[in-house]
Amino acid sequence: MKIAVLAGDGIGPEIIEQALKVLDVLRKDGLALELEHAPYGGAGYDAYGDPLPEGTLKLAQEADAVLCGAVGGPQYDKLPRAQRPEQGLLRIRKALGLFANLRPALAFEELAGASSLKTELVAGLDVLIVRELTGDIYFGEPRGRRNNAEGECVAYDTMLYSESEIRRIAEVAFGLALKRGKKLTSVDKENVLETSRLWREVVKETAKRYPQVELSHMYVDNAAMQLARAPKQFDVIVTGNMFGDILSDEASMLTGSIGMLPSASLDSNNKGLYEPAHGSAPDIAGKDIANPLATILSAAMMLRYTFEMEQEAARVEAAVKRVLAQGCRTADIYEAGTRKVGTAEMGDAVVAALRA
Numbered sequence: 001m002k003i004a005v006l007a008g009d010g011i012g013p014e015i016i017e018q019a020l021k022v023l024d025v026l027r028k029d030g031l032a033l034e035l036e037h038a039p040y041g042g043a044g045y046d047a048y049g050d051p052l053p054e055g056t057l058k059l060a061q062e063a064d065a066v067l068c069g070a071v072g073g074p075q076y077d078k079l080p081r082a083q084r085p086e087q088g089l090l091r092i093r094k095a096l097g098l099f100a101n102l103r104p105a106l107a108f109e110e111l112a113g114a115s116s117l118k119t120e121l122v123a124g125l126d127v128l129i130v131r132e133l134t135g136d137i138y139f140g141e142p143r144g145r146r147n148n149a150e151g152e153c154v155a156y157d158t159m160l161y162s163e164s165e166i167r168r169i170a171e172v173a174f175g176l177a178l179k180r181g182k183k184l185t186s187v188d189k190e191n192v193l194e195t196s197r198l199w200r201e202v203v204k205e206t207a208k209r210y211p212q213v214e215l216s217h218m219y220v221d222n223a224a225m226q227l228a229r230a231p232k233q234f235d236v237i238v239t240g241n242m243f244g245d246i247l248s249d250e251a252s253m254l255t256g257s258i259g260m261l262p263s264a265s266l267d268s269n270n271k272g273l274y275e276p277a278h279g280s281a282p283d284i285a286g287k288d289i290a291n292p293l294a295t296i297l298s299a300a301m302m303l304r305y306t307f308e309m310e311q312e313a314a315r316v317e318a319a320v321k322r323v324l325a326q327g328c329r330t331a332d333i334y335e336a337g338t339r340k341v342g343t344a345e346m347g348d349a350v351v352a353a354l355r356a
């Protein structure tokens, strides 16, 4: 099992290091994992002038799975768009055909008090956001700038979805809902957008093949409101790239910290890229205070979805739970009465819990 490790920028390298410690325990226990590192994001730009250097893409294409840290930093903000770190991420998603982005928002009991919502609203929360990842206004053409008839500059992007793009993400979402609470909410803006009208039609059509799943539709503005009002009404949410980007950040805060949220981006054969849902947090990079749990939980998702090792995945998740129960907290999830630990110490605690 070959894993391409793309640590990226900011806190990327230090959180990735913790996930690798965890994988190392499994390796010593007999898992045949082969790791190879490559520069990516700002680090790719620094080394090769490209946020997704050719060698890095090739490595990712050849690997069975890709484990990523995070990309971006203020020193790259002034670069032309093609060279910006985020382009490395968007290009690798597109090049590997990673159209299905799974972002679970799972409230660990131990952290219910860390959420900005009332404890009773989030205790036991378990929502899975399934975000389409290679279409929509992120990739639609044409895009650009031109002058209008009055000579004023106008900028435009194209929101675009094909039936097949919608159908394949709907299939993934129905399949996942079937294995969970059997409730699927499709989020769109059908009262305004053409793409959303098609989206809703195709999702309804797909639903015929999944009579066991209860399907509902919700406008994105209402979904944003319902997530903050009564998040436990949701089981699986399926939505487009742009709406999913926004709603998944919102959902992450329900769990206490975006530092807890893992993600998987899958192709049609379950090859995947795994990364925390948070960014590179340049302001705290190198300070040993970042929360590595989202990355460790991303590695667990890799074991589950790409390598189909449910037991090992559950073992890592149980170790994270145990560490939280022991009271270990990084700064982002710290509460009075718990013990504040750094990035490396949190990684070590998960390793110890795994070995126990």
Ligand code: IPM
Residues within 6 Å of the ligand: 086, 089, 090, 245, 277
């Ligand atoms: C995410 C991020 C990316 C996105 C950015 C960094 C391009 O916000 O993974 O959610 O918008 O998809």
Ligand code: MG
Residues within 6 Å of the ligand: 245, 246, 249
């Ligand atoms: Mg985002």
